[in-house]
Amino acid sequence: MAMHAMHRRRFLRWGARVTGVAAAGLFVSASGCSSSNNNVVKIVSSLPRTGSAQGQTDTIVNGIRMAMEEYNNELFGLKLVHQDMDDATAAQGQWDAGKEADNAREALADPNVMVYIGPYNSGAAKVSMPILNEAGLLQISPAATWPGLTKKVPGDDKSGEPDIYRKSGKITFCRVCPNDFVQGPLSALFAKEKGYKSVYILDDKELYGAGIARLFKQKCEELGITVLGHESIVATQKNFKTVIAAIRDKKPDLLYFGGTSQSGGPQIAIDMKGEGLKCPLMVPDGCYEKAFIDGAGVDTFKEITCYATIGGLDPKELTGAGAEFVRRYKEKFNKDPEAYAVYGYEAAKVFLEAAKAVGTKDREAIREAVLKTKNFDKGALGKWSFDPDGDTTLRVLTISRIVNGTFQPEKSISE
Amino acid sequence: MSLGRMWVLLLFVALAVYPFLPLAEANRGEQFTILFIYAILALGLNVVMGYAGLLHLGIAAFFGIGAYTVGILTVPFLPFQQSFLVAALAAVVVSAAVGIAVTAPILRLRGDYFALVTLGLGLITLYAIRNLDAITEGTKGMNPIEAGPLPGIPDTVDMSAWRLRPDWSMRWYKYPYLYFLSLGTLAVVMLLLRNLEASRLGRAWVALREDELASACMGLNPARLKLAAVALGAGLAGLAGAFYAMALRTTGNPQAYDFTLSIIMVCCVILGGLGNRSGVLLGTFILMGFDRIITNILDNELQALQQRLNLGFGGQAYTKVSGWKLMIFGTVLILMMRFRPEGLLPEARHQRELHPEVAEAQGEAAAKIEAGETIRDK
Amino acid sequence: MFELLAIHPAASEFGQFLILGLVLGSLYALIAIGYTMVYGIIELINFAHGDLFMLGSFLALGIASGLGVLTAEAGVAWIVLTIGLMLVATPLFCATLNVTIDRFIYRPLRKSPKLTVIVSAIGVSFIFMNIGLFWRGATPVKFPDLIADTNLIDGTGLRFTWKDAMVVGITVPTMIGLTVLVKFTTLGKAMRATAQNPHAAQLMGIHVNRVIAATFAIGGALAGIASVVYGLYIKSVDYQMGFQNGLYAFTAAVLGGVGNIPGAVLGGLVIGVVGELGKAYLGAKWSEALIFGILIIILLFRPTGLLGARTREKV
Structure with missing residues (x-):
């Protein structure tokens, strides 16, 4: 037993040393950072x-x-x-x-x-x-x-x-x-102009994605576009085949996804192709990036028509x-x-x-x-200008179509 | 034991003095606060794993329940609007109650089956938080959480005479008030657990962990003992969650309470020394301190260096220290398990069980002699 | 039967979800076997198994990009060659990696308590994930879309594509082959003996460490095959996919009775079907909760899983 006690003491001393070093490290680092220069x-x-x-x-x-x-x-x-x-x-x-x-x-x-x-x-x-x-x-x-x-x-x-x-x-x-007061409603307006009669809405349940999906939905209902359904996906599931298969049977004219390319956007496009849902896909500015096209694959958009919207103008314009x-x-x-x-x-x-x-x-x-x-x-x-709330007075929406792996601006709408 | 108590005491004193030091920074102090909170969580997990010997892979769920209880009870847009004290107490009670309610039916499961089910329960809890938008705001996080300490007491108290440093804030939930509060709570939890270990219940847990059958034959009730451990562990996790929501001033995204956190907490406990409070404290400070503080500092330094040398920026994951985090964690865990499985500060009984390997790993002449003695002892 | 389903839209819809669930489930089953075999023999929850699967899919992706076969336009011969190469190289790579890990990390811990080995496995899983992160970055990567989405049962109201056929066509023979191996070969017999009692097996002249290495090799190879199938089927891979799929597969293994190979297959199929039906009828957001809810309920009534032996834990 004595031996165990000895062993133990050595560990404790060792532990104390480790803590000492760690604590000293943190303290020093704390002081090191405060000495930033004022110039x-x-x-x-x-x-x-x-x-x-x-x-x-x-x-x-x-x-x-x-x-x-x-x-x-x-x-x-x-x-x-x-x-x-x-x-x-x-x-x-x-x-x-x-x-x-x-x-x-x-x-x-x-x-x-x-x-x-x-x-x-x-x-x-x-x-x-x-x-x-x-x-x-x-x-x-x-x-x-x-x-x-x-x-x-x-x-x-x-x-x-x-x-x-x-x-x-x-x-x-x-x-x-x-902000999305511009993007959500104007996207719906574009859908109306295109003559879509019914739409199915998916969102990623995040503040941004679910928010814009709701604004889009409200405007669709105002404009008389039938909303066939509105559902949240779980981005970590990485596979939306069943969700898309269920939508396929409802035969919407347009699928809208409120979300980003981090929260499942590309996979939705992939699964639309895989499950044979042929209607166009519309995504907001969270997907308006190269990562979205790369993630879904350029060839996917040969079969799936995809519109992406962004507030303001596309760099090309x-x-x-x-x-x-x-x-x-x-x-x-x-x-x-x-x-x-x-x-x-x-x-x-x-x-x-x-x-x-x-x-x-x-x-x-x-x-x-x-x-x-x-x-x-x-x-x-x-x-x-900035309005009194700190929002920009710029209120334009650009809708682009993905063609050959790039966003091709198709139309710009302002309110 | 005296030395063991000494360094913990010294650490607490040093941390208590820290905000008064000239080198102290509010920003760093707020990061320390988060470490104290994680330490409370790890101590809670240690009650379940170290004392009662149950592998639990869903402790983060109780952390989340605690945070969301505080969120629901204090945010301005819900009708409750309780003070933080009330909300934190409720968080403890709710977490403990949920812990008992979900664990009681699954106690008959053994070993790995139990572990998997706790993992599953953790996931179910997370999805419940995520999907019950009406009360939890889904993935948006509940904020702002800025409840006062007690009903009726204003949350800004004029203490201008006492404010020793310009970076100290007026609002109690900010630095350094919350810092002292969580440090104090951590100290109280440590003391409480120390007394508990020596109590009847603590000794019963030891007996249970060592040999369930024998302890049952001696008249202990294993089911009740396990439930008590889960209730206490979940309660502590809930308390930690309450503080976490307060420190962040939002519950954050439910993703912050997922399986990853549970696993990292298991690693903290095992790295420090399963069953040893001081060890768990040390393990948490090292692992979470590395995760939350050191990598940030190193990354900032690295970035400043890159800018000075005009090396470009942003870059790939491997150009940042944070990109190597999992690699470092993994290597540390593997090396620890190979050479020091009992943790940095081993708990006495646990270490004895693992002693032969330890002696071998020491690789010293003295250790060889000791190992020889061990064999003779047997 | 298909005509019958086509009569009623709800029935046809149900059939569709069932197909999707079974296809995905057979994929989970393939991964789950790797878990269950390792568990059966050394009682280790191999947390790194899912991440091994992830690394496998990255290698398969590397093969496709190396050969430049990235779309279906490459021609049938090239596609067959590419997939063939993937199906040889990836299992080989995963098996080698798994055996190496066992040799250098798990084997020295053979006599340590279970928890020690599990924590090592978590460590290996972290390292694998970090390697995956460096290899392909944090962004999901498109896996080449090499197999046509043509519907094979057009006109029935259902959809069963070449991709679905590929999954079934690869997983089912693999599982049959494995069953034959475990049931009828000397190695299989040695594995079963070791699983039952390693000490007794050793006394009987079985080289236990070699048997364990073989188990890791087979489990790794299955993860490799699964990773190719997954890439071709889901068409997108990323460094975190090992965690999610590993979790499902691990759950499948436990559901079926961990250590039991037919149990793992059954568990995989149950989880696939339950998960997909849950997504369809309860909403995607509840499907995980449903899977784990069902797991817990089943374990409450059968504490050792659906097909697990009712043994008492050794005390």
């Missing part, structure tokens, strides 16, 4: 950088950096730095609430951070918005489109949106992309400064920008212009200046 101004972005949204977020980050380079990476005579934070985990393959909250707090803790660009997903915005709002840090999302983040959604008396995100009474969140942006982007990175690259660029640009006018490292003054932006035309999207 920089920081833009942070929090986007899903792991997982299939990466293709899209890569180009958003490229857009941000292109805007920064136009200012020679300098602001107020200080060095302008971009910190690229990831709000996704490999384990989930998409955004994670804990990670997004961590990012928001990390941004707040650094006094050099003047703007938080992101997130990409509306569900993630729900997490970071209240945190950033209380501390009064400006947040510009290039891609989160759920309307409830900025406006009260008609018929929603329960959630308390958007006031629950604005505890401080100030508005800190704005977005440069049109941009004119003037926008076309110039696309040209420079191609020159610099040797590939076409994804649809949201221009919104990354625009978000950084609107911040930089306002901050330049303010001229000092003052979070509050910069926030006010950005939200007051009116008739902004220094970016790539043409002339637009």
Whole structure:
């Protein structure tokens, strides 16, 4: 027994040493980070950088950096730095609430951070918005489109949106992309124009996907398009054959999927082909990315007609400064920008212009200046303003068809 | 034992002092808070696995139940709007009750069958949370969770005179109030478990784990003992969940409470030392600290370095430390199981069972002699 | 029979879901056999089995891209060659990997408590997933669509395509072959003996470690075959698919009575059918809950699974 005791003591000593080292490591690392220098101004972005949204977020980050380079990476005579934070985990393959909250707090803790660009997903915005709002840090999302983040959604008396995100009474969140009040209804309008009489709706049950599916459905009912059914899928099931087979028997003119290419979009197209559901598929901007086409396979869209919608314009349709942006982007990175690259660029640009006018490292003054932006035309999207809720006045929807592995803009509708 | 108690005590003191130190950062402190919460969860799992000897693969479900109970009872858009204290107590009670209700019928299952069913129950719970939109908001997460500590007490108390550092917040659920609260709760849980281990119930669990048949013959009721362990474990997991929702100020996506978390918690417990509270604490701090804090710091440093050297960015998974996380976890687990299966800080009885391998793994002359003695002891 | 189903739309719909469930179920069964054989012989829940399956599908995908056979337009000869090569190389690769893992990671732990080995298996599973992540990234990858979606029973109101036929055509002979192997060969006899009592088997002159290695090889090969079939059938693979499918297969193994090969097949089919019928009639969001609900209910009445022997645990 004595021997066991001895053994045990040695382990304990060892354990104590390990803990000591670990704890010391954490403490030191904590101090190491606080010693950041004050001669920089920081833009942070929090986007899903792991997982299939990466293709899209890569180009958003490229857009941000292109805007920064136009200012020679300098602001107020200080060095302008971009910190690229990831709000996704490999384990989930998409955004994670804990990670997004961590990012928001990390941004707040650094006094050099003047703007938080992101997130990409509306569900993630729900997490970071209240945190950033209380501390009064400006947040510009290039891609989160759920309307409830900025406006009260008609018929929603329960959630308390958007006031629950604005505890401080100030508005800190704005977005440069049109919200789903534009996208959902206008998609339905397009379906009507195409002469579809009946539609079946699927969604991924996320804030964004289910939200846009509901807005689409409401408008369809108004327009007299028969909604044959509305169902949620489970993205992790990775196989929707049965769901599609059941829809096939209902013979809809159109299948609408509210979701992203991370939450099952490509697999739905694959299974439509496999199960012989021949009607067209319509997807929102969460699928408006190359990852969607690659995931489903180019040849799948030879048999399945697929319309994808996006707020604003497709990069191919941009004119003037926008076309110039696309040209420079191609020159610099040797590939076409994804649809949201221009919104990354625009978000950084609107911040930089306002901050330049303010001229000092003052979070509050910069926030006010950005939200007051009116008739902004220094970016790539043409002339637009922020409305009182922080939404863009740009209210256009582009509908593209997937042809030969690319999005071919077919029509642009505005309200 | 004295040394064992010493380092834990020192660790707690160090953590309690941390927010006052000049090098402290609110951001880091908030990350520590999450670690304390995971430690409570791991201690809960340790009651089920380490004390009662049941392999449980669904502990995250109770964590989720706790978080969602707090969510339902406190969010502004539902009629309940209780204080955090009430909600946290309810979270403990609900989790424990669910634990008893779902475990009682399956107690007759043995070993791996039991483990699989707990896994299944975890998944069912997750889908229930996901699909019952009317009360849980489905996948959207319930927020904001910003309940005050007690009914009637305002949640911002003017303590400007006491605020020693500018980064301390006024709202109680923020740093460092929640930090101290969860650290304190963790300390209380540790003390409670220490007393429990020495109590009649704790000794009965040991007997049960070592030999169920013999303990039943001695007049113990195995079913009741197992249920007590599951109830306590689930209750602690629920408590941890309550704090988690509070710290995040949202329940997050239900995906945060899935099988992956259950498995990682099992790893924390085994890495630290199955059955040993201090070991479990250590295991959780190391594994979750690596997962939630160290990888972030390393990734940021790496990114800064890449920018300085103009190496491009974003890149593939293998250019980031977080991309190697599973690889590192896996390797650590395999090496631990090969060379130190009893964990970093082994529980005495468990270690004795595994002793021969330990002596071999030590590879020291002394160990060889000791091993020889073990054989003679037998 | 098909004409009969065509009469009533609800019946034809049910038949369709049944077909989908059985096809998917036979795929689960193939993976489940790997679980159940390993469990039967060393009582290890091999958490890494699903991820082995995932790596197999990545290799199959690599073969297709290597040969440049990515669409059905490549021509029948090339497609047959590609699939043939996949069906040889992938099982070989998975079997080798599985045996190597057993040799270096599980074998040194043969005398350790069960939990130690299970945790090692979890570790292996993490490493496999990370390799998959590096290999093909976090994005789901399109698997070449090589087999036609032509309906073989057109006009009946049902759909049974070449793909479905391929799944059945590969899985059923594989399972028959395996049964023959276990029942009638010397190796099979040695495996059964080892499963029953390793010590006694060793005393009888059976080289236990070699038998265990053979079990891992066969289980791995089956996972390899399943991974090719899965890729061709579902047409999209990603590094996390091992977890989900592994879970179903593991559940199938337990449902049938873990350690029991016909039980694993039965369990796989039950889970396939229950899952798909659940998706169709209860909604996709409840199908997992339904699968596990049924598993729990069955285990409550038959604590050792549908076909499991009613043995008492050794005390």
